[in-house]
Amino acid sequence: xxxxxxxxxxxxxxxxxxxxxxxxxxxxxxxxxxxxxxxxxxxxxxxxxxxxxxxxxxxxxxxxxxxxxxxxxxxxxxxxxxxxxxxxxxxxxxxxxxxxxxxxxxxxxxxxxxxxxxxxxxxxxxxxxxxxxxxxxxxxxxxxxxxxxxxxxxxxxxxxxxxxxxxxxxxxxxxxxxxxxxxxxxxxxxxxxxxxxxxxxxxxxxxxxxxxxxxxxxxxxxxxxxxxxxxxxxxxxxxxxxxxxxxxxxxxxxxxxxxxxxxxxxxxxxxxxxxxxxxxxxxxxxxxxxxxxxxxxxxxxxxxxxxxxxxxxxxxxxxxxxxxxxxxxxxxxxxxxxxxxxxxxxxxxxxxxxxxxxxxxxxxxxxxxxxxxxxxxxxxxxxxxxxxxxxxxxxxxxxx
Amino acid sequence: xxxxxxxxxxxxxxxxxxxxxxxxxxxxxxxxxxxxxxxxxxxxxxxxxxxxxxxxxxxxxxxxxxxxxxxxxxxxxxxxxxxxxxxxxxxxxxxxxxxxxxxxxxxxxxxxxxxxxxxxxxxxxxxxxxxxxxxxxxxxxxxxxxxxxxxxxxxxxxxxxxxxxxxxxxxxxxxxxxxxxxxxxxxxxxxxxxxxxxxxxxxxxxxxxxxxxxxxxxxxxxxxxxxxxxxxxxxxxxxxxxxxxxxxxxxxxxxxxxxxxxxxxxxxxxxxxxxxxxxxxxxxxxxxxxxxxxxx
Numbered sequence: 217x218x219x220x221x222x223x224x225x226x227x228x229x230x231x232x233x234x235x236x237x238x239x240x241x242x243x244x245x246x247x248x249x250x251x252x253x254x255x256x257x258x259x260x261x262x263x264x265x266x267x268x269x270x271x272x273x274x275x276x277x278x279x280x281x282x283x284x285x286x287x288x289x290x291x292x293x294x295x296x297x298x299x300x301x302x303x304x305x306x307x308x309x310x311x312x313x314x315x316x317x318x319x320x321x322x323x324x325x326x327x328x329x330x331x332x333x334x335x336x337x338x339x340x341x342x343x344x345x346x347x348x349x350x351x352x353x354x355x356x357x358x359x360x361x362x363x364x365x366x367x368x369x370x371x372x373x374x375x376x377x378x379x380x381x382x383x384x385x386x387x388x389x390x391x392x393x394x395x396x397x398x399x400x401x402x403x404x405x406x407x408x409x410x411x412x413x414x415x416x417x418x419x420x421x422x423x424x425x426x427x428x429x430x431x432x433x434x435x436x437x438x439x440x441x442x443x444x445x446x447x448x449x450x451x452x453x454x455x456x457x458x459x460x461x462x463x464x465x466x467x468x469x470x471x472x473x474x475x476x477x478x479x480x481x482x483x484x485x486x487x488x489x490x491x492x493x494x495x496x497x498x499x500x501x502x503x504x505x506x507x508x509x510x511x512x513x514x515x516x517x518x519x520x521x522x523x524x525x526x527x528x529x530x531x532x533x534x535x536x537x538x539x540x541x542x543x544x545x546x547x548x549x550x551x552x553x554x555x556x557x558x559x560x561x562x563x564x565x566x567x568x569x570x571x572x573x574x575x576x577x578x579x580x581x582x583x584x585x586x587x588x589x590x591x592x593x594x595x596x597x598x599x600x601x602x603x604x605x606x607x608x609x610x611x612x613x614x615x616x
Numbered sequence: 617x618x619x620x621x622x623x624x625x626x627x628x629x630x631x632x633x634x635x636x637x638x639x640x641x642x643x644x645x646x647x648x649x650x651x652x653x654x655x656x657x658x659x660x661x662x663x664x665x666x667x668x669x670x671x672x673x674x675x676x677x678x679x680x681x682x683x684x685x686x687x688x689x690x691x692x693x694x695x696x697x698x699x700x701x702x703x704x705x706x707x708x709x710x711x712x713x714x715x716x717x718x719x720x721x722x723x724x725x726x727x728x729x730x731x732x733x734x735x736x737x738x739x740x741x742x743x744x745x746x747x748x749x750x751x752x753x754x755x756x757x758x759x760x761x762x763x764x765x766x767x768x769x770x771x772x773x774x775x776x777x778x779x780x781x782x783x784x785x786x787x788x789x790x791x792x793x794x795x796x797x798x799x800x801x802x803x804x805x806x807x808x809x810x811x812x813x814x815x816x817x818x819x820x821x822x823x824x825x826x827x828x829x830x831x832x833x834x835x836x837x838x839x840x841x842x843x844x845x846x847x848x849x850x851x852x853x854x855x856x857x858x859x860x861x862x863x864x865x866x867x868x869x870x871x872x873x874x875x876x877x878x879x880x881x882x883x884x885x886x887x888x889x890x891x892x893x894x895x896x897x898x899x900x901x902x903x904x905x906x907x908x909x910x911x912x
Binding site: 253254255256257259263264265266268269295296298328329330331333334336340343344345346347348349350351352354400401403404405407408411412415416419420421422423424425426427438563565566 | 874
């Protein structure tokens, strides 16, 4: 019953037309990044003293890291709940996580005003303010990026086991077994760190206290952030697996994803029930029906949380790959909306302040996502990440 | 294998119980007494009934703090900041409405338990132990702007226009205080509408004025308890919310977020315990032969 993974590079050409388009988007973003570094945040973003957190925090960091929780979600399933049958999902999920968290780190570096001083945060440990949820998030994310790349390293190094380059071969042959021996301790760290900072991302906005709308201002926010990062992580795994099967013309892992979906769907219902219970216990259930923009957003969140559960109710619908992908996308969107709402909609600095992301902010975010997709495609083409399927097109294999 | 899975589920449940218990601020935290300011806490007392809106304090503040002229307000011609910004640490505003008319002085409130200090990662914003002044040291600032999210009074401002931005806020002229002077705004005020002193004495003075003319004043001192108390105090003839001072309860603004952080990370026991339990479960799974061999 033990599932052995036979991962192999997908191969194929890198410079496809869609890859060129992604490179172009990335190039535009790099130009805008240069502009931001030279001209400052005021010239390039719509952020202001009322809304000091904008798209780069709400999407790149807060939503981006949740979407990068596939590695976390799959690791819980495979290593803690001991469901070995899902192990083919581990490698691509960890890779997506490593890339997603790395980009979140870049997003933070672009967002902070004094980015050249960021190194002081981990180094000046005697000045750490342990009251600050942001400090904990910063340290955890920095540490987790390192842990994720250590987890991914063996997949990359494996390729050089029989390399002609002596150094690479030596590194590969010594590091891979060493990392395997230490795997339990590394994976455990890779589970504790996201548990800490994903929940703390929820704590973050609670400091705004009176300026955070009562519909979202609950000590339960950390728990909701933790639960939604797991469901968003699973959703990304489903999405990414389907994407790989289409993009690389491989046999889709539909049966595995179907049973995974059966596990996630109830989680969505749990989140909704907890949120309604929380609203009721705090006595603000009534303001859910006040009909203003904020209450309508909460209703929309709840509907979007429930929709995937309903879509995945029957076993036959779970076996349909298209249906699985659609429900996964709704699930990602639900979690993303909740996070955006906590960071931007629930936050009310006063009537005369407003924020809508500027074009450069949007294009930088799009460019970073493009870079992430490109890096993913490059790595799965060249390194053993995906398993199970075989490229259908022989001429592509020849091109590798 | 069944046992292992049950053990694993127990682990997860224990983990979520930790998270859930952490999510609820403990009774002891909410029953705790209000924070007390330092014995020699310094502050301001602004009496809205005395202010004539001459804005001399605004100009004096700009001069004392080396701030550029702020012509963004009126016709881009006059130095007249309309709100706190990276170019104005102190502004005078006018309220005109149903409750009558009043001027309003805005600057950092120097909270007894400041949310900005609670937010700041490596202590660019700190509260002085003796004076209670909340001051800023750019050497420890990365420009994350979490202080702006945290402040219930929307006081800290960011130099958006610069590539090497700082956070700007009133530091109660601490450099002038070190030279034995008083803050620029109180020194120049022709009507003594804003006065400088120890918070305890200012509080007495404020209450004396209210008691002497109860018909003239709102019946309380803003800042005595709001958000856990502030060192800059206000008395006024119009309701405080018309002056833009938010209605805050007595609990310190950072209390909720802080109690969550403290409960979860008390002595760092929970994360370490979680780490140990997760590793133990994995070692057990591995012995059971269930976990996949192909691992990093």
